[in-house]
Amino acid sequence: MKLVLIIHSLYLSGLALTLVACHPDDKEKQWGLVSGAATPADAAPASPEARQAALVERGKHLVDTSGCHDCHTPFKMGAQGPEPDMSRMLSGHPEGMELPPAPAAVGPWIVASSATNTAHAGPWGTSFTANLTPDETGLGPWTLENFRQAIRTGRHMGRGRPILPPMPYPVYKNFTDDEFAAIYAYLRTIPAVKNRVPDPLPPAAAPTAPGGAPKAPAAPKAG
């Protein structure tokens, strides 16, 4: 595979997120999602369906401007270089992707990412970006509360293992409840992609099997 140099867009998208998160007033009024003195221009949509549509549209805007695709939509090689593979939109790290061990750290170069930008290795081990689609292998079983608490606490489903780098939850935890609701509502509407993302791998030095020794890969038992 051809070596490609990517000047990552996360920094810019992170700034965009910050702007959105810190100055939501205009957008919130546009979508009619904040209370206060109503005017004809910012009045809430009349019907529940219209309100839901506005919520979903706002969620799409937040997802599109917050860098979610950068890691959760696998990259593919396009004519102009790596580009998001929108046929697998927000479906996370492809479960069938063969990955050799991540390259060893050299001096201060301690983080490595896959060509899809969905697998990231560093001192924390190897993390794989989550499937955010409403499939049962993705966020299907998650409630809004699970989703919001996961980002707010930095823990899986709000109570489990730590969410690992490079997920910038310390930024995203600043979303308001309304913004979480909008993002969640939008993510329920996108195409479901069946893709069971691997669990994170611990750092290489840590034992990974009950006996302490790494366990050899095994064929699926069933299914």
Place this chain on the structure above:
Amino acid sequence: MLGTMDGPTRRDDPAPAADPPWISLVLALPLVFLGAFGLACTAVEGRALLLGDDSGEAPPPPVAAVSAAAADPTVVAASSAPAPLPDLLSQTGLYAARGAAGAPGSGAAAGAQELHPDVFQFVPQYPLWTDGATKRRYVRLPPGTSIDASKPDAWVFPVGTRFWKDFAFPDEGGAHAGSSAPRSGAPRKVETRLIERLADGSWRFASYVWDADGREARLVPEGGLPNAAPIGETGRLHDIPSRGDCLACHEGAGARAPILGFTALQLSPDRDALAPHAEVKAADAIDLEGLVRRGLLEGYVGPARPGIVAESPEARASLGYLHGNCSGCHNRGGPLADLGLDFEQTGRPGDAERVLSSVVGVESRFRLPGEQHSVRVSAGEPLESVLRFRIGTRNIVQQMPPLGSKVVDQEATELVASWIESIVNEAPTSAEKETP
């Protein structure tokens, strides 16, 4: 991509060549990435994530002012602005009042104080494992109030109820305690946690870290205090949790109050002799019978001596351990209820079967290393069971519980493994059911 954390790239550290598919290189990591990275590195080093939300705690109202609202937790007192958390443990109501010479901050020792007369000790029969910490637990109800137990599995505590729990580890001497004292090996109090019910019905959580001389304990910042004290001779250090981490366990129980060790089953006079790390109940510690006798428990209609109904003493102890250590999150009514993983025990018949049906042969979203499919409990096969694996590791991305412990509970792991071995498989696994 390959990234670097410390300062500008040095000329003598060229970026390494890419090895497909690890090919993308990042010249400058975004700030947001570094923020998340720093937190996770902290976690990998075995320190608690500092996730506290500086939203401002609602301090407690004076006990006398909240008694009227105690009967109905949904009632919000007219003046519900609570006072800030006290700076010192000796100011929280755990200890008997002192004279002027012993006023807080005057040099009198909280550690030498007698408990307040309204404070009761209690000892749950299935204690939470905290890396072998020695614990003492206390409860204090506002005068004239009682616990509403008309819902047997969701006791309602009066506003103003306070719980405390001491955590002590063997004294490793001055190296970590900030003094020149030699190592004694005797338990030394490290922290005392406080949970308090506020006027609006919510609960607040705090911890107090003990001074090295054991005379006073001081309020820990909302972000917690990582590496506060050595965990015996394990080489690991105990973290005092952030308040966010407190909520991760204590607010996962749905309708149950977030006091995980204070239920009819946990306080039953019928103590499980095989419970891992069972503690001797002090003579003056209150139990279920004592609560009823003293009029502190209203409306309780359950058995006087509830106990887990199981096929064997080993099964009873295992189910009890899982109840005490896992059911705070894994239950039927909390935020994770949709997982269908339920370790809750009530002391009524049928509980064991309900728990077994939620784990035996049920496919896990977590997969054992190298496996494409794993089940929560594989009957008769502890090493093929995710439950056994996750309670038997302290790798931070795999361990259960996911926080609050850095040392495997070997006794309990062996007990649970033995119990899994004894389970007879009577039904095909869910994975097998899916196979055409």
